[in-house]
Amino acid sequence: MRIILLGAPGAGKGTQGKLLADHLHVPKISTGDILRAAVHTGNELGQQVKAIMERGGLVPDPLMIQIIKERLQKEDCRHGFILDGFPRTVAQAEVLRQEDVAITHVIEIVVDDAEVLKRLSGRWTHPGSGRVYHQLYNPPRVAGLDDVTGEPLVQRPDDQEETIRKRLQVYRQQTEPLVAYYKKFTQENSAVHYVSVDGCQSIESIQQKIVAKVD
Ligand code: AMP
Numbered sequence: 001m002r003i004i005l006l007g008a009p010g011a012g013k014g015t016q017g018k019l020l021a022d023h024l025h026v027p028k029i030s031t032g033d034i035l036r037a038a039v040h041t042g043n044e045l046g047q048q049v050k051a052i053m054e055r056g057g058l059v060p061d062p063l064m065i066q067i068i069k070e071r072l073q074k075e076d077c078r079h080g081f082i083l084d085g086f087p088r089t090v091a092q093a094e095v096l097r098q099e100d101v102a103i104t105h106v107i108e109i110v111v112d113d114a115e116v117l118k119r120l121s122g123r124w125t126h127p128g129s130g131r132v133y134h135q136l137y138n139p140p141r142v143a144g145l146d147d148v149t150g151e152p153l154v155q156r157p158d159d160q161e162e163t164i165r166k167r168l169q170v171y172r173q174q175t176e177p178l179v180a181y182y183k184k185f186t187q188e189n190s191a192v193h194y195v196s197v198d199g200c201q202s203i204e205s206i207q208q209k210i211v212a213k214v215d
Pocket of ligand 1: 009030031032033035052053056057058059060064084085086087088089092158167
């Protein structure tokens, strides 16, 4: 199972990716999480990408390509993986193709811009696990704390309205072309399946639809 999750920021890629990863026993690889960890550590990569991420831009392709190549070589990817946030440009998708990464499914989660704004402005994350909550739609049992570990939840610095609008604009211009790219790709490759789900349903209902297609 080598799965790509496509969708605007806030579509639910992190939430659905985590549920699907647990179901399939494969890692969910979030390039955003990798970059945030580097920013948190303050290493060279973190220093390079911090400002770009804070203003909602895309980290340059050569850097992202190097990061993903290294990550996919790790032992835990041997039996598959779920990519959340990569590829984000056609150039990044082309690298997966050139490297013969045999994708099995492309799952697109569809949401509109108004929904994204509503969701991201109330989003809280548990940094250790990637679990995602929303203060209105999916609140933790105790406000501000992770349900499983009880550790504090954080809000992402790029989840502010102005930055969300910028990320949406970047998504429509640079990432959304991948919808057509992968639809064509899956039509030409019968081993690859394209799944499109409406992201404006309950978390459980979206999960059931995805699992039904992937199983
Ligand atoms: P995410 O957590 O997927 O929303 O990613 C957060 C931020 O990390 C994005 O707004 C970008 O600045 C950066 N980023 C993550 N993945 C990529 C990628 N594949 N290409 C370029 N930038 C990325």
